[in-house]
Amino acid sequence: MDQVPVSAWTTGPYDIGLLKGVGETSCSDDEKGAGQHRTQKEILLQAQLKDFVYHLFSLEIPSGKEPYAKKVSYGAMDPRFSDRVKFPSFYRTVPNMVHEPRGIARLLKHFGWSWVGILTSDDDIGTRAAEELAREITRSGACLAFNERLRKPPHYTWEQMKRTLFVISSSTANVVILYGTKEDWTNFHFLYGKESVTLHRHMRNVHFKTTSGEMSFNAQGDPPTRFDIVNWLYFSKVNIKFSKVGNFIINSSGQVQFNLSDRDILWHPGFTQIPRSVCSESCTPGFRKVLQKDRPICCYDCTPCPDGEITHLSDMANCIPCPRDQWSNERRDACIPRITEFLAYEDPLGLVLSSIASFFFILTAGVLGIFMKYRKTPLIKANNRDLSYTLLLSLMLCFLCSLLFMGRPSRTSCHLRQTSFGIIFTIAVSSVLGKTITLIIAFKATKPGSMFRKWVGTRVSSCLLLLCTLVQVLICTMWLAHSAPFPDIDTTSETGKMILQCNEGSVIWFYSVVGYMGFLALLSFVAAFIARKLPDSFNEAQLITFSMLVFCSVWISFIPAYMNTKGRYMVAMEIFAILSSSAGLLGCIFIPKCYVIILRPERNTKEYVMGKHTKN
Known part of the structure; x- marks a missing residue:
């Protein structure tokens, strides 16, 4: 050898x-x-x-007894x-x-x-x-x-x-x-x-x-x-x-x-470097040690760290979670800043929604201009002109308030989003309810000896509008006082991303605001449904019934969809509900009237409105 x-x-x-x-x-x-x-x-x-x-x-160790x-x-x-x-x-x-x-x-x-x-x-x-x-x-x-x-x-x-x-x-x-x-x-x-x-x-x-x-x-x-x-x-x-x-x-x-x-040191010629003697190779950063069953602690497997956790040193037993505003890189050995996202105006989705809101705002302003121009015509006077103005103004604000839900969330914007939305929508629905109640009172007052004659006028509708709005203002005030919305981040909806959003603070108060609007809408729907058989030429109950049906359908569908949506799409879902329900009120109540005013002026007469015209 x-x-x-x-x-x-x-x-x-x-x-x-x-x-x-x-x-x-x-x-x-x-x-x-x-x-x-x-x-x-x-x-x-x-x-x-x-x-x-x-x-x-x-060694022979003496016992200590002998010398x-x-x-x-x-x-x-x-x-x-x-x-x-x-x-x-x-x-x-x-x-x-x-x-x-x-x-x-x-x-x-x-x-x-x-x-x-x-x-x-x-x-x-x-x-x-x-x-x-x-x-x-x-x-x-x-x-x-x-x-x-x-x-x-x-x-x-x-x-x-x-x-x-x-x-x-x-x-x-x-x-x-x-x-x-x-x-x-x-x-x-x-x-x-x-x-x-x-x-x-x-x-x-x-x-x-x-x-x-x-x-x-x-x-x-x-x-x-x-x-x-x-x-x-x-x-x-x-x-x-x-x-x-x-x-x-x-x-x-x-x-x-x-x-x-x-x-x-002179090593054996078979070694090109210092020899190694390990049970398991070292776990590099990005991996953690998992001890093998029934083996010494030097025998282990290297397991990659899960998403959002890292190991920055070799042979670490546990992975370290990244801070909330950071995420692990691909190698899982360092935390990097998360990609920040929110529903911005310049985003494709934000551009579409803001364009739709702007379009309907301009359209509503045009309808308001038509009503003001033809304010002395029988059709507009017969359908409670003041409430029509209030409803159109509130719809314009509804389209504008949807823009508050876009952009980078701040403390001010989070406070204004839901409260302004709740109060403005309450004014709109209360106006519809007032128009329906006024319509019923006016019809009942036409009968001889009716006790409803003393209620005819704008006082009832104005008081009803004020009362309903004050209730919603009280709810929103209590919401802001006890558990106001605040800027928050969502790190769970999308991997490696941080979505900026407004935390509602209290879900109970949020659904109280939405629930109260739903209650007013349901009252308007019931009242309009009762008044649907009034003379066709006189009342707009059928239009209100259909508009409330659209309104309630939108918000009933919104609640489960909102609860199952995360991130910026939750905000987009609420904006869509605001725009679609507002557009439903505008289209169902006012577009038919604009059609008569502009394209069929012969129907905009007192005889036609009172139902005394001759049918051919």
């Missing part, structure tokens, strides 16, 4: 190997003929396991020696192994290795080391792929070794932590001598220099914590080179120093 350098690591006197190997190596001619190919990872692990299994040992004369050790790293009750005069020149897992965790974090395995000796040291390593690795955010023990010979058979090898080779982790002892450090060396308080006192204060740095002891008899990070280069079993590439130091004040020179 060709000699291929393989990178391994050690962090101190104990063999803490981070084993790496990828790809396949060349085999001998016999192996090629047999078609046997093994990955570099398998070859390295088998070689390490064979060497490692025969060089494990466990203990060993004073200084340069190999004992067990943390139990720091117990000053059991070992009051014990000192060591090697660091306490309790700090070693912290250095390993920092090394793993430095390279971004979050998915690793552990191999330790099957004794007290190995068990404690495995527990501490697992705790520090988990604390640093990494996860364990496996945690295996290696027994000492002769209890560790080749079959057990193959089973361990299978666990390692079948794992997806590319980094394995091997915790054990090197061959030339298989025994502890202690200094013997009589236990002396004087010696113990001087050992506490000893301070000297070594090739590795200054040496001193703390109250537990431990030296400064220092672990060297060594790059092992395996060219063959007999050709192994070592290269120090960094260290991990904890000084007397507890400050941690981690130093590593990446440029001095």
Whole structure:
């Protein structure tokens, strides 16, 4: 087999190997003929396991009851020696192994290795080391792929070794932590001598220099914590080179120093960059982590954030909702301003509606001009001229008030929209109701001895108009006082858009205004229906009946349509209802009269209006 350098690591006197190997190596001619190919990872692990299994040992910790004369050790790293009750005069020149897992965790974090395995000796040291390593690795955010023990010979058979090898080779982790002892450090060396308080006192204060740095002891008899990070280069079993590439130091004040020179590291030739060892690849911004069921926290799936939420950092567990006036971009990694929309005058829909409103306003103004020009003719005088003027003026304002619903909503426009609409429409419907009541009174008064003679005139209709309008004014005033409409934004109707609109404040007050207008319209319809059989030439009850039928049909259809419409189309729906109902009143009541006045002037006579004309 060709000699291929393989990178391994050690962090101190104990063999803490981070084993790496990828790809396949060349085999001998016999192996090629047999078609046997093994990955570099398998070859390295088998070689390490064979060497490692025969060089494990466990510390014999005295019980503390028998005399203990060993004073200084340069190999004992067990943390139990720091117990000053059991070992009051014990000192060591090697660091306490309790700090070693912290250095390993920092090394793993430095390279971004979050998915690793552990191999330790099957004794007290190995068990404690495995527990501490697992705790520090988990604390640093990494996860364990496996945690295996290696027994000492002769209890560790080749079959057990193959089973361990299978666990390692079948794992997806590319980094394995091997915790054990090197061959030339298989025994502890202690200094013997009589236990002396004087010696113990001087050992506490000893301070000297070594090739590795200054040496001193703390109250537990431990030296400064220092672990060297060594790059092992395996060219063959007999050709192994070592290269120090960094260290991990904890000084007397507890400050941690981690130093590593990446440029001095020699990796396996199969790596073109620093190797990776993760259970799941990092979730990029725009995705969130979803833990896999019954797997460690390092194993997860990356799920895209929903609309309106983002993650701006990698490996975020939860998506962050965007502010109300913002929306997530396509990559879901940043919030961008929403597209602002409202029913503007220059929009196609706004242009159509404003053009229709302007047309009917001009048309109504023309009808009013005709009525004023021919105000002394019998037809206009017979149909309550003053109420006709009031109705036409209110219809003109109805067409104009629809324009208040367009444009960018403001506090003033939101207040004026519904209140002006409600009051002006109430005046229009009340005028129609007054015309109908006046028509009925005038017909009843023609009978001899009728009590309705004293009610004939404009006083009844004027009082009725004023009373009905005051009720609506009261409702609108209470609405503005208790829960006035206000500018609001709609972020749910259209994805990624923010629709500016007026919030009605109170739905109850809004439907009270509409309901009151509907009540007046229903009264007008009933009154006109009762008066429909009056002489055809005299009354306009049939025209009022038909106009109220159109009016009520529009607003009855408006309510469910309005409740099921969102965004700017809700505003367009209300404008359409205002225009169509107003146009219905104008067309049904006044267009026939204009037809007679302009095109059939022979019918605009007192005899014809009173029904005394001769029918041909």
